Amino acid sequence: xxxxxxxxxxxxxxxxxxxxxxxxxxxxxxxxxxxxxxxxxxxxxxxxxxxxxxxxxxxxxxxxxxxxxxxxxxxxxxxxxxxxxxxxxxxxxxxxxxxxxxxxxxxxxxxxxxxxxxxxxxxxxxxxxxxxxxxxxxxxxxxxxxxxxxxxxxxxxxxxxxxxxxxxxxxxxxxxxxxxxxxxxxxxxxxxxxxxxxxxxxxxxxxxxxxxxxxxxxxxxxxxxxxxxxxxxxxxxxxxxxxxxxxxxxxxxxxxxxxxxxxxxxxxxxxxxxxxxxxxxxxxxxxxxxxxxxxxxxxxxxxxxxxxxxxxxxxxxxxxxxxxxxxxxxxxxxxxxxxxxxx
Numbered sequence: 001x002x003x004x005x006x007x008x009x010x011x012x013x014x015x016x017x018x019x020x021x022x023x024x025x026x027x028x029x030x031x032x033x034x035x036x037x038x039x040x041x042x043x044x045x046x047x048x049x050x051x052x053x054x055x056x057x058x059x060x061x062x063x064x065x066x067x068x069x070x071x072x073x074x075x076x077x078x079x080x081x082x083x084x085x086x087x088x089x090x091x092x093x094x095x096x097x098x099x100x101x102x103x104x105x106x107x108x109x110x111x112x113x114x115x116x117x118x119x120x121x122x123x124x125x126x127x128x129x130x131x132x133x134x135x136x137x138x139x140x141x142x143x144x145x146x147x148x149x150x151x152x153x154x155x156x157x158x159x160x161x162x163x164x165x166x167x168x169x170x171x172x173x174x175x176x177x178x179x180x181x182x183x184x185x186x187x188x189x190x191x192x193x194x195x196x197x198x199x200x201x202x203x204x205x206x207x208x209x210x211x212x213x214x215x216x217x218x219x220x221x222x223x224x225x226x227x228x229x230x231x232x233x234x235x236x237x238x239x240x241x242x243x244x245x246x247x248x249x250x251x252x253x254x255x256x257x258x259x260x261x262x263x264x265x266x267x268x269x270x271x272x273x274x275x276x277x278x279x280x281x282x283x284x285x286x287x288x289x290x291x292x293x294x295x296x297x298x299x300x301x302x303x304x305x306x307x308x309x310x311x312x313x314x315x316x317x318x319x320x321x322x323x324x325x326x327x328x329x330x331x332x333x334x335x336x337x338x339x340x341x342x343x
Contacts, residue, residue: 143177
């Protein structure tokens with residue numbers, strides 16, 4: 001059985017839940033944060049904390065944000081994180097200890113209640129962007145591997161309990177290093193993914209998120225839908241070699257996927273199997289600054305099968321001309337005009 005950390009894929013978390021949900025989770029997170037700082041915390045309390053944290057995504061987000069806020073405020077004061085006096089089991093709290101404890105708790109509670117801005121607090125460690133046709137291999141400080149595909153934008157930040165990657169757009173491959181106490185979190189477009197494996201691909205474009213599992217198993221969970229929560233499945237389990245899409249608050253059923261083809265971009269290739277021409281040129285446009293125009297709608301339905309190198313556009317277009325008996329005019333450097341070959 002795999003023992004990799006949990007992995008979540010979330011939207012911007014403070015927008016996913018109602019104000020009541022956030023306030024309730026925030027107050028509970030504050031209480032747990034205070035309790036977990038004590039040396040006298042028991043194993044039963046730790047187990048209860050983990051159960052609470054994993055029960056709902058907003059709980060995990062609230063606790064992570066509490067930690068972020070604590071460290072950020074501590075940095076502003078010019079010393080290490082807020083020190084909550086620790087007591088050994090045979091010690092009794094003094095009046096001064098409890099006063100200090102309560103002052104810290106009260107201060108954090110005030111921050112929790114401040115116009116909702118607390119939920120947007122975060123420390124961005126690194127930001128990464130790739131242009132059209134560019135790919136980047138990024139070793140993360142925890143030993144995980146992040147690979148960004150063409151035209152992608154992501155940032156990475158860390159807390160004591162979570163490693164957080166926000167994928168704003170584009171496509172990313174993740175190979176997650178095992179850590180017993182820090183989960184890996186990916187934020188993108190409204191879907192939550194709990195990972196039991198270690199390798200997967202997330203693509204976020206055209207208001208759609210696509211998750212492809214290369215190794216292990218993941219559970220997809222959409223945000224609660226207040227108006228029709230009982231009509232649509234809320235969760236879906238994806239296994240290695242499966243893929244699902246999330247769009248318009250709907251998780252599609254798992255479909256089998258060719259993992260080699262799905263990850264071929266990591267090797268600088270594109271693999272198509274009976275793929276309509278319209279989808280082929282859409283994929284090409286991700287890597288090259290060209291607008292492809294298909295003049296015959298019926299031609300757009302013609303299918304393409306083959307493996308091509310991403311950087312060899314001219315060779316690819318010539319091959320398409322031969323296979324589909326078409327003509328591709330690239331005299332305009334910004335437009336590739338596609339039409340049937342004239343006899």
